[in-house]
Amino acid sequence: MNQHQRSNEQVRRGNLVRVLSALHYDGPQSRAELTRLTGFYRSTIAALVAELIDVGLASEALPEERLGVGRPSPIVAINTHIVGIVVYPDVDAIIVAVIGLGGVVHKRVRRSMQVGHTPEQTIDVIAEVVTDLHAEFPGPYRFIGLGAAVPALVEAPTRTVTLAPNLGWSEVPFGEMLEARFDTPVVVANDAQLGAIAERQFGPGRGVNHMLYLNGSAGGIGGGAYVHGHAVRGYRGYGAEFGHIVIDPAGPPCFCGQRGCLERFVNRGELLKTMGTPSLDADEFERALIDNQDADLAREIDRQIDWLGDGIATLISSFAPQLIVLGGFLSSLFEARPERLRQRIAQRSFHQLAAHVELVRGGLGSHEVLVGAGERIFETVLTNPAGFGENRAR
Numbered sequence: 001m002n003q004h005q006r007s008n009e010q011v012r013r014g015n016l017v018r019v020l021s022a023l024h025y026d027g028p029q030s031r032a033e034l035t036r037l038t039g040f041y042r043s044t045i046a047a048l049v050a051e052l053i054d055v056g057l058a059s060e061a062l063p064e065e066r067l068g069v070g071r072p073s074p075i076v077a078i079n080t081h082i083v084g085i086v087v088y089p090d091v092d093a094i095i096v097a098v099i100g101l102g103g104v105v106h107k108r109v110r111r112s113m114q115v116g117h118t119p120e121q122t123i124d125v126i127a128e129v130v131t132d133l134h135a136e137f138p139g140p141y142r143f144i145g146l147g148a149a150v151p152a153l154v155e156a157p158t159r160t161v162t163l164a165p166n167l168g169w170s171e172v173p174f175g176e177m178l179e180a181r182f183d184t185p186v187v188v189a190n191d192a193q194l195g196a197i198a199e200r201q202f203g204p205g206r207g208v209n210h211m212l213y214l215n216g217s218a219g220g221i222g223g224g225a226y227v228h229g230h231a232v233r234g235y236r237g238y239g240a241e242f243g244h245i246v247i248d249p250a251g252p253p254c255f256c257g258q259r260g261c262l263e264r265f266v267n268r269g270e271l272l273k274t275m276g277t278p279s280l281d282a283d284e285f286e287r288a289l290i291d292n293q294d295a296d297l298a299r300e301i302d303r304q305i306d307w308l309g310d311g312i313a314t315l316i317s318s319f320a321p322q323l324i325v326l327g328g329f330l331s332s333l334f335e336a337r338p339e340r341l342r343q344r345i346a347q348r349s350f351h352q353l354a355a356h357v358e359l360v361r362g363g364l365g366s367h368e369v370l371v372g373a374g375e376r377i378f379e380t381v382l383t384n385p386a387g388f389g390e391n392r393a394r
């Protein structure tokens with residue numbers, strides 16, 4: 001191949017990625033829509049669609065409903081039968097899900113666990129569920145990888161769970177353990193970082209270059225940051241631990257070694273305690289927050305909103321984001337007092353930096369971590385669709 005042919009080949013591969021991305025993120029479309037979306041010639045789209053169909057990543061069919069007059073255009077769709085398994089171990093349960101290309105959650109299974117389950121016990125339960133899922137999703141479904149979302153510090157290069165305080169795990173080579181058991185490519189990542197990926201690609205963060213994401217779970221507050229469209233990762237892949245911004249150095253101790261961290265104050269458990277209930281599902285919890293007829297609960301919500309606003313004000317000074325997305329229970333807390341949170345942030349922030357920040361709820365609800373893990377599983381396919389065909393041929 002000479003230099004000219006090589007650069008043509010590079011352009012063609014880039015165009016293939018562009019069309020596959022359009023199908024993955026924007027859903028099924030006609031060739032005309034793809035032409036408009038990508039700005040490519042119709043003939044280019046025809047060739048690229050043919051190639052995606054040939055490698056098994058897309059299909060084309062007439063729409064089921066024929067509305068209006070004239071010949072309907074065939075619709076090109078990504079192959080949602082290309083799937084990954086996502087596992088999400090939490091304190092008292094493990095979630096296992098089947099995620100397809102296109103960000104489709106095909107199935108979600110929750111298995112209750114004893115508090116204190118070890119990594120080995122976790123993997124045994126995952127193996128049982130995965131066996132069932134393989135039976136439930138036979139060909140044409142094709143499993144191409146496994147992604148673990150862990151509420152933990154995860155060392156990216158080694159896929160080690162450095163510290164998962166709620167699970168009681170430390171220095172667990174979880175990626176290696178999963179790969180040895182399941183013989184498939186494995187990614188392991190912090191759950192909130194995955195939630196951030198999902199909200200940036202499929203949620204309100206689409207097309208936004210400077211975005212922060214804060215996620216509140218039973219275990220604490222995690223996050224993700226995008227600067228110039230790139231996910232910010234610190235040394236060894238750590239970072240965006242927004243729950244550990246110190247709000248009050250004289251506050252209660254935190255497992256991280258500090259006192260008075262944001263997540264000790266803005267805390268789902270404290271809200272539940274004030275409601276007088278040990279647990280509620282996400283929808284019930286949100287309704288209880290929004291109703292808040294009880295004076296004690298109303299006061300606790302106000303306090304948590306104010307602390308959250310103080311934490312966010314610090315982040316605005318550090319990152320100057322355009323958009324802040326709130327996920328998990330923070331999204332429900334925000335829904336209970338949107339104006340109070342906006343005002344608190346405005347009062348406590350560097351004014352010029354805060355003036356244009358948009359604050360919104362996540363768009364994917366309880367699916368965000370699963371969809372984010374799917375993005376990591378599908379990364380190799382989405383960035384090199386031609387390679388997917390080559391792998392298949394082997």
Ligand SMILES: [Zn+2]
Pocket residue numbers: 243244254255256257258261
């Ligand atoms: Zn802390």
